């Protein structure tokens with residue numbers, strides 16, 4: 001168990017190093033930081049001095065090592081565009097994105113699993129057929145279109161919900177939350193549906209397929225043959241086995257939700273890191289782009305790790321060390 | 328004579344398909360007395376598993392019982408409402424499936440699965456159920472049962488798992504145990520042990536057994552009577568010794584051509600030239616007539632019903648009709 005965790009952590013560190021290399025290359029090869037930072041009228045002497053000060057004359061390996069060292073302490077330098085420390089910028093925007101992603105993730109998971117189980121257990125019902133056909137729309141429509149459609153119906157036509165921004169926020173420490181105010185929560189509705197719909201459909205279809213598969217297995221037949229009530233068979237024996245593969249995929253989806261938030265944040269002018277990234281791309285604000293890249297990678301890696309450990313906790317067959325001790 | 332424990336009369340099982348109704352079991356009748364072991368043999372596809380599934384009320388839709396009746400101690404169980412039938416399963420009829428590797432839920436310990444089954448059917452405390460479970464595991468031959476009970480199925484070998492399955496099937500002391508090829512998936516070296524175990528433990532508890540198998544050797548050593556199924560119809564039924572030594576149905580005679588003993592690798596039952604007819608291409612008259620060396624005109628036009636024979640036997644063959652007008 002310990003060995004397994006250490007191995008997984010080592011793998012995660014390796015992945016982060018590769019991503020760091022990509023981020024670092026952005027600095028080296030996309031545009032000239034000196035030109036970007038000093039503008040046109042700086043003197044040659046100033047440029048040389050800045051080059052020296054930024055360490056751009058050191059060997060590349062040394063520069064990379066310094067970059068990693070700084071990144072590890074959260075130092076990604078100063079945003080070219082906003083002239084603020086990048087980490088500060090990202091931290092101020094992160095709560096908005098995390099709240100949105102979390103709500104969407106929970107929505108997608110809860111609805112996805114419930115609808116998946118429902119459609120699997122009532123395979124022949126008309127409601128299942130309706131849910132399955134509707135879900136096709138969910139997978140095939142692009143996110144921004146869903147967002148625009150929702151805005152048009154619920155914000156413009158019905159005027160029930162706001163169409164952009166976070167509403168009123170409350171600051172707790174460095175965390176600015178929209179969950180504590182009426183308008184904050186109302187503002188979350190449309191973006192989180194937009195962001196979560198695709199993942200919900202995927203989870204639902206996955207759960208349905210897995211569950212149907214599990215319901216055909218011998219151990220389910222045997223559970224029925226022992227006279228266990230449907231409730232125990234479906235929600236005890238079948239659902240638990242269904243969730244083993246679903247947990248992995250769902251966990252990874254949470255990573256994609258955060259990454260895909262870019263589109264939703266743009267459509268709803270949501271002040272999160274995704275929107276920050278889009279603006280940075282327009283201004284070739286390399287430090288912000290590099291930091292965003294590393295942040296997303298870190299989130300993916302951490303989620304992956306947690307998912308693997310969860311998987312391990314759920315499925316006793318993976319706990320090999322114990323099995324080997326017996327025979 | 329007292330009423331038999333199980334009485335199956337004119338059982339008919341059909342599957343509606345796109346190309347019409349398939350009749351998979353047609354007019355199957357037999358009794359099992361209390362404490363009796365009835366062997367059931369027949370080629371693959373003869374309908375042995377369907378007979379078991381029909382009795383325990385677990386036919387897979389769209390398959391259904393479309394005729395006849397099944398009585399347990401005189402009480403009809405083929406038309407019970409689902410909830411009442413569920414309470415019959417496990418408590419009054421236990422079932423042992425073919426493959427112990429897939430019959431147990433991989434995510435639950437043996438203890439959890441047995442205790443859940445006991446507590447579903449009887450009002451006992453967790454501790455009491457656990458005590459019963461350990462005693463039962465001990466009885467079916469699991470060494471160190473008190474410790475092994477908390478292991479997961481994958482910690483056990485195939486033979487040990489089948490012992491666990493037997494314990495699960497018997498944990499609420501059913502009156503009838505249906506064992507559907509309980510040793511086919513097992514190593515030859517443990518097959519005899521498992522068969523002996525089923526026979527002994529059921530005898531101890533006075534439970535009757537419906538033992539489905541391809542292996543005439545097993546039937547010869549285990550069963551009191553044997554039923555031979557051919558293409559969804561009963562060909563012959565009678566006391567094991569009589570049927571084996573003096574088969575009356577031409578199909579049974581073919582089957583008895585060679586009886587492998589338990590210690591040998593057992594052959595599948597295919598010594599007769601030709602193949603069993605498909606359900607959608609049943610010949611008129613006797614289902615066996617295309618392969619039968621004794622077939623005569625009547626066999627090709629009129630279907631033989633089981634005919635009572637001396638010595639508590641029945642055979643469905645025109646050769647044994649009282650008027651015996653063939654030539």
Ligand SMILES: Nc1ncnc2c1ncn2[C@@H]1O[C@H](COP(=O)(O)OP(=O)(O)OP(=O)(O)O)[C@@H](O)[C@H]1O
Pocket residue numbers: 342349351369370371372373374375376377378387388389390606
């Ligand atoms: N869902 C279904 N739809 C149509 N026909 C079916 C279905 N299930 C079973 N059958 C048919 O019922 C017949 C009997 O099947 P059954 O499983 O009882 O055979 P069996 O005697 O147990 O064979 P085996 O020795 O291979 O286990 C087969 O011919 C099969 O094709």
Ligand code: SF4
Pocket residue numbers: 576577578613614615616617619620621622623626631643644645646
């Ligand atoms: S009824 Fe005719 S065809 Fe069928 S087994 Fe008897 S002799 Fe053969």
Ligand SMILES: [Mg+2]
Pocket residue numbers: 375376377507
């Ligand atoms: Mg079978």
